[in-house]
């Protein structure tokens with residue numbers, strides 16, 4: 001009797017996708033899940049396969065229970081240890097490596113935040129793989145798109161590393177729903193690595209305004225405001241009239257008009273609100289890198305040739321010291 005030759009069919013794209021397993025590193029502050037870190041979950045959803053969340057800190061279990069409700073997670077792994085509260089990369093990196101090895105993940109995603117940027121390159125180094133930074137698109141399990149040169153060039157990166165260690169640009173992936181999921185919660189491994197760095201103190205800018213990185217509307221001021229006094233006189237009332245967060249250009253920050261945490265751009269925050277309204281900002285490429293994905297860009301500038309008008313949907317040529325108070329009054333009475 002003749003035996004039939006066995007046919008080995010290549011795995012379909014869908015089957016390959018099912019093999020992906022992603023660990024999404026979630027951020028927390030004082031026991032509350034940081035919603036902007038949920039972008040790493042929506043990015044992982046594009047990839048397909050199973051997605052586990054990871055949290056650590058003295059309220060690890062409480063935050064894990066909150067994260068378990070986030071749509072898209074199969075499991076949340078937590079480590080309950082106050083040593084991880086301040087997000088120091090020196091002890092977080094070995095913590096993550098231990099849990100990545102334990103879970104055998106193909107991908108590790110974290111937000112391209114100060115925390116993610118600080119942590120994931122160290123994790124990649126410990127695993128002897130390449131870090132893939134600030135992705136804005138996923139083309140496949142091994143292929144990612146990321147801007148370089150302040151967004152002036154777009155790079156498509158193909159990586160054969162395993163696991164792939166990736167930071168995700170928050171504005172490129174929607175944060176996803178905080179409710180609707182029912183993930184299981186499991187305790188992770190804690191290597192209790194020595195931490196050569198001691199957290200001493202922090203000086204946080206407190207504000208009741210919406211968070212700049214996730215706000216629906218942002219008003220931003222630049223060097224054209226001339227001084228801190230003028231910035232404080234003109235920008236907060238405009239922000240209040242719109243219910244907006246306040247941002248600033250680097251020139252405004254460097255001149256001391258606004259706090260460093262408000263800087264928008266290549267070396268500041270990436271924002272993509274429904275409305276970005278800026279006054280006295282020229283539109284340097286490094287500034288545009290942080291806000292050009294905004295839905296509607298409106299600019300006030302006295303120079304009709306200012307580069308900001310090349311990206312603005314709405315432009316007002318005029319003196320901001322006249323136009324901003326006028327606009328604020330009109331918005332208040334609208």
Ligand code: FAD
Nearest residue numbers: 222223224249250251265266267268280282286287302320
């Ligand atoms: P200016 O370029 O000085 O522009 C001021 C504008 O105000 C002008 O267009 C002027 O016409 C207008 N103006 C003046 N008076 C009035 C008035 N009365 N009414 C109306 N308009 C008026 N910049 C960032 O913003 N974010 C970054 O993250 C960033 N990262 C950088 C990284 C690197 C490596 C480098 C080299 C630079 C970076 N910069 C960044 C700096 C950037 O190149 C610009 O210098 C900066 O954005 C300029 O800020 P500005 O538009 O407020 O100031």
